[in-house]
Amino acid sequence: MTQPDLEILRVAVREQIEKEGLRPFSERTGVPLGRVRGFLDGRDSPFSSIRQLAEAVGIDWYIGATGLFGERIKIAREEAGLSVAALSRRTGNITASAISQLESGQSKGAKPDNLVALSKALGVEVVWLATGEGPMKKGPRSVDQLNETAHFMKEAGAEDENTEPVDVRRPGRVPLLSWVQAGEWTSVESAFEAHQSDEWVLCPVPHSEKTFVLRVRGASMEPEYHDGDWIFIDPEGASENGSHVVVMLDTGKEATFKKLVVEGDEKFLEALNPDWPDRVIRINGNASILGVVVFSGKPR
CATH class of the missing domain: 1.10.260.40 (lambda repressor-like DNA-binding domains)
Incomplete structure (x- = not known):
């Protein structure tokens, strides 16, 4: 384990022990006294004990680092x-x-x-x-x-000038955007302002901090993707031949979702639906790839 994560946990455990005492804490968590002391002293501890301690003090989220x-x-x-x-x-x-x-x-x-x-x-x-x-x-x-959703408040006490927006950037959660917002997703700084999204979704696969979610619209990518499905888009994912990508065309007002086809120096966007009109679009020099699909699923 990395030291910063363990230090977060050690601080929380020490604070809890100050409140209830070492022995009662040990009995409540099921972690032997010796292991609790060893953990606080910086000695190696079994993973199972570390998890028990994290759960006992309410910061088991740290395991998600x-x-x-x-x-x-x-x-x-x-x-x-x-x-x-x-x-x-x-x-x-x-x-x-x-x-x-x-x-x-x-x-x-x-x-x-x-x-x-x-x-x-x-x-x-x-x-x-x-x-x-x-x-x-x-x-x-x-x-x-798999696609458990989490709704967070954007602001706390909006009428109180001394309050600040609640930070909704929980570990593993990414913002659900509109297709117009996706087209404006130009930087980490602008992307992670809390007001950009009212809904933050748990991403069940490894992803970069720039990842976002979109709802599929229409039937162009059927039968693999259906209207209403969620697609998790990672701007740092490798876009290569066969990748399913979200793209902003220079002439468009919002992003589009298609399969990337690379043939030599030529690049095309292809709809998976064989019956879709204008199924293939050439994009050399007139489009920007916003990200690659790393996961998809149906919201409940």
Whole structure:
């Protein structure tokens, strides 16, 4: 674990112990006294104890920090009683070496397909595995939980001149934008003003801080995407032949969603719907790619 994350947790644990005492805290959390003391002294602690401590003080969100993605894999693997090799066999397509690199932090994230494969093999929620948020274990409504939404207030006490907007930028959450807003998504500074979006959505896959969400409109990308689906767009994703991208045409007033086709030096946008009129558009020099789809799903 990275030191800053542990320091956040240590401060919170110390404050809680000051309120209720060391022994009562140990008994309530189920973490032995020796392990609590060791953690506060900076000694290595089992992942399970660290998670218990984080949950006990109400900051289990810290497990969702980017640098801890591999540790969530290790926590889930150890709780499932699996070796790295056994987990590799369960996934069917992820090597033991790749899993070891993820757990050690050498690899910082997994592709969406691999993330889903890992969550299934470990029996955990894909949202928890990707971000640390939500329940760890799979439940009967796990499909719905993939796209759990969160509504936050934009401002607190708007009539009080001493108040400031509430920061809605929770770990793992990205703003839901209109197609017009997406076309104006020109910088991190402008993008992350809280007033830009009334709704922030949990993104269940690794993504950059510039990622945003759009609602699919129309039938141009059927049968893979349907009207009303959510698409998570990462401006830092690699746009290559076959990528599904959101693009701003120089002549347009809002963004459009299509498949990118690259043939030599030529670039085209293609609608997936074979019956769509004007299915292919040439875009060389007259369009800007705003980002690549990294995940899609249906809101509940």
